[in-house]
Amino acid sequence: MKSILLIIPYFGQWPLWFDAYLTSVKHNPTINWLCPTDCKIPEEYPENIKFLKTDIKRLNKHVNQVVGCNVPLTPRKFCDLKPAYADIFEEEIKAYDFWGFCDLDIIWGDIRQFMTPELLANYDIISSRKEAISGHFNLFKNTHVLNTLYRKIPNYKKLFEYPEFQWTDEQVLTRCLKEHPNFINLSLKIYWETILCNQERGRDSHQEYEYNKWKWENGKMICLKTNQNVMYLHFINWKRTMQYSEVLYRDQPDFFYISFNGMHYQLHSIIQRRKRDFINIFKGYNIQEKQRIRRLKLKSFLKKMKRKLKLN
Numbered sequence: 001m002k003s004i005l006l007i008i009p010y011f012g013q014w015p016l017w018f019d020a021y022l023t024s025v026k027h028n029p030t031i032n033w034l035c036p037t038d039c040k041i042p043e044e045y046p047e048n049i050k051f052l053k054t055d056i057k058r059l060n061k062h063v064n065q066v067v068g069c070n071v072p073l074t075p076r077k078f079c080d081l082k083p084a085y086a087d088i089f090e091e092e093i094k095a096y097d098f099w100g101f102c103d104l105d106i107i108w109g110d111i112r113q114f115m116t117p118e119l120l121a122n123y124d125i126i127s128s129r130k131e132a133i134s135g136h137f138n139l140f141k142n143t144h145v146l147n148t149l150y151r152k153i154p155n156y157k158k159l160f161e162y163p164e165f166q167w168t169d170e171q172v173l174t175r176c177l178k179e180h181p182n183f184i185n186l187s188l189k190i191y192w193e194t195i196l197c198n199q200e201r202g203r204d205s206h207q208e209y210e211y212n213k214w215k216w217e218n219g220k221m222i223c224l225k226t227n228q229n230v231m232y233l234h235f236i237n238w239k240r241t242m243q244y245s246e247v248l249y250r251d252q253p254d255f256f257y258i259s260f261n262g263m264h265y266q267l268h269s270i271i272q273r274r275k276r277d278f279i280n281i282f283k284g285y286n287i288q289e290k291q292r293i294r295r296l297k298l299k300s301f302l303k304k305m306k307r308k309l310k311l312n
Contacts, residue, residue, distance in 0.1 A: 001030060001117065002097040002098060002117065002120040002121070003030075003032070003095065003096045003097045003098070004030075004031050004032065004096060004097070004098045004099075004100065004111075004115065004120075004139065005032045005033070005034055005092070005093055005096040005098070005099045005100070006031065006032070006033045006034070006099075006100050006101065006102045006137075007033075007034045007035075007036075007085045007089055007092075007093075007099065007100070007101055007102075008033060008034070008035050008101070008102050008103070008104060009035065009036040009037065009059070009078050010035055010036075010037050010039060010075075010104055011037060011038050011039070011055075011056055011075050012038075012039065012075060013039060014039050014040075014042075015104060015105070015239065015242075016242065016243075016244065016245050017105075017107075017242060017245045017247070017263055018042075018104075019042075019245065019247050019248050019249040019250075020107055020216070020245055020247040020256065020258075020263050021104060021106065021107065021108075022042065022045050022046060022049070022249045023216075023247060023249055023252070023253060023256075024106075024107045024108035024109070024216060024219070024221075024232075025046050025048060025049050025108060026046035026048070026249075026252075027108070027110075027218070027219030028048070028108055028110070028111050028112070028219070029046075029047075029048055030048075030112060031048060031111050031112070032048050032049070032050070032096070033048065033049040033050070034049075034050050034052060034089060034092050035049060035050065035051050035052065036051075036052040036054050036059060036089075037051055037052070037053065037054070038053070038054065038055045038056065041053065042249070044249055044250050045249065050092075052092070056073055056074070056075075059073065060073040062088070063081065063084075063088055066084070066087050066088050066090075067081075067084055067087070067088070067150075067156075067157070067160055068157065069157040069160050069161050070161055071160045071161060072161070072163045076165050077163075077165060079135055079165055079167075079168070079169050080159060080160060080165060080166050080167075080168040080169060081160065081168075081169075082101040082135060082138075082168075082169035083149060083150035083153070083168060083169055083173055084150045084160075085099065085101055086099050086140065086142065086146070086147035086148075087147055087148060087150070090147075093142055093147075096142055097120070097141070097142055098120065098126075098139045098140065098141055098142060099139070099140055099142055099147075100126075100137065100138050100139035100140060101135065101137075101138055101169070102136055102137050102138075103135065103136040103137075103234065105136075105234065105235055105236060105238075105239045106136060106137075106232050106233065106234050106235075107214075107216050107221060107232065107233045107235075107258060107263075108221065108231075108232045109216070109219065109220050109221030109222075109229055109230055109231050109232050109233070110219050110220055110221075110229070110231070111231055111232070113229075113231070114196050114231040115139070115231075119191060120139075122189060122191075123141075123189045123190065123191040124140070124141045124143075124146060124188045124189045124190065125138070125139065125140055125141070125146070125177075125188055125189070125190045125191070125192075126138070126139040126190075126191045126192075127139075127190070127191065127192040128195065128196035128197050128204070128231060128232075129170075129192060129195060129196075129204055130192060130193065130194055130195050130204075131174075131192050132170060132174045132192060133169065133170050133173045133174045133177070133192075134170065134192075134204075135169045135170045136197065136205065136232075136234045136236075137196070137197065137231070137232065138169075145186065146188075149183075150168075150173075152176070152180075152182040152183060153168065153172060153173065153176055154176075154180070154182075156168070159172065177190065196230065196231040196232075197230050197231055197232050197233065197234045198214070198221075198223070198230050198232075198233050198234060201286070204234070205234040205235075205236045206236065206237055206285065206289075207235060207236075207237060207238055207260065207285065208260075208280060208284055208285050208286060209241065209260040209261075209276065209279075209280055209283075209284055209285050210259065210260060210276065210280075211259045211260070211267075211268040211272060211273050211276055212224060212257055212259060212267050212268050212273065213225055213258075213259070214233050214257065214258040214259075215255060215256075215257050215258075216233075216255060216256055216257075216258065217254065217255040218254055218255070221233050233258060235258065235260075237285060238258075238260045238261075241260050241261050242260070242261060242262060242263075243261050243262055244261070244262040244263070244264075245262060245263040245264075246262070246263060246264050246265055247263050247265075253265070
């Protein structure tokens, strides 16, 4: 069996769903996690996650030495550094066949059901997104070429040194793998054929504000509407609306539900669900996204009109 290490630095304060995250980690005993952090180490946690106690200042110094530039390291800036994790955490990845990066706004399903022996034997890079590198789950074979692949990104030092997030992990690396000669000439075998996490309307990881749609049960992440399971639930927009979690790692639960506002053991009533469905018609996530995009288009149009008026 190919060994896998997922690297997830996290600084600040653990999110309220962290016990649920650890519960889903425990149910993937053949996958390992490395978590550099300045947060308080939990009293109880799974054997397959290692916490590397550090602080951003100390880690920043190490990062700069490895990548050869001055990175203005912040929790958000870690996303730009994801392709360089193998280089940064060289000692920690040595014993593994694959290393990868992921996120913390996730509840894991059965990873090995999707990361099959055949897949790991035949591919150099494996993404959970379709035709793109995924910042929330991506694996790389532990080889010198792949561990230093980020150095082939044109102007990678400028991207790393820019204070704001530059989408190096997903957009930049994806474009390079598809278009840049430095990458194409390597003839890397990449698996990004389908979306392996939750998806709505053909997109990954953007959920409507729903109750009772997702259930974690004995290591499986199940969509109750379709009865299908996915490798993980990535609640990228729910972390803004998540208000509570009843799940405690020490209780070792067999199941729990994930809704847009919390993680819970009891299902919401039919009345609660119907009320939420009605609200979604006017203030649902997809409705709000459409309104946001229309506002941006209007703002862009007005700017163009002002420029034309000035020229005239």
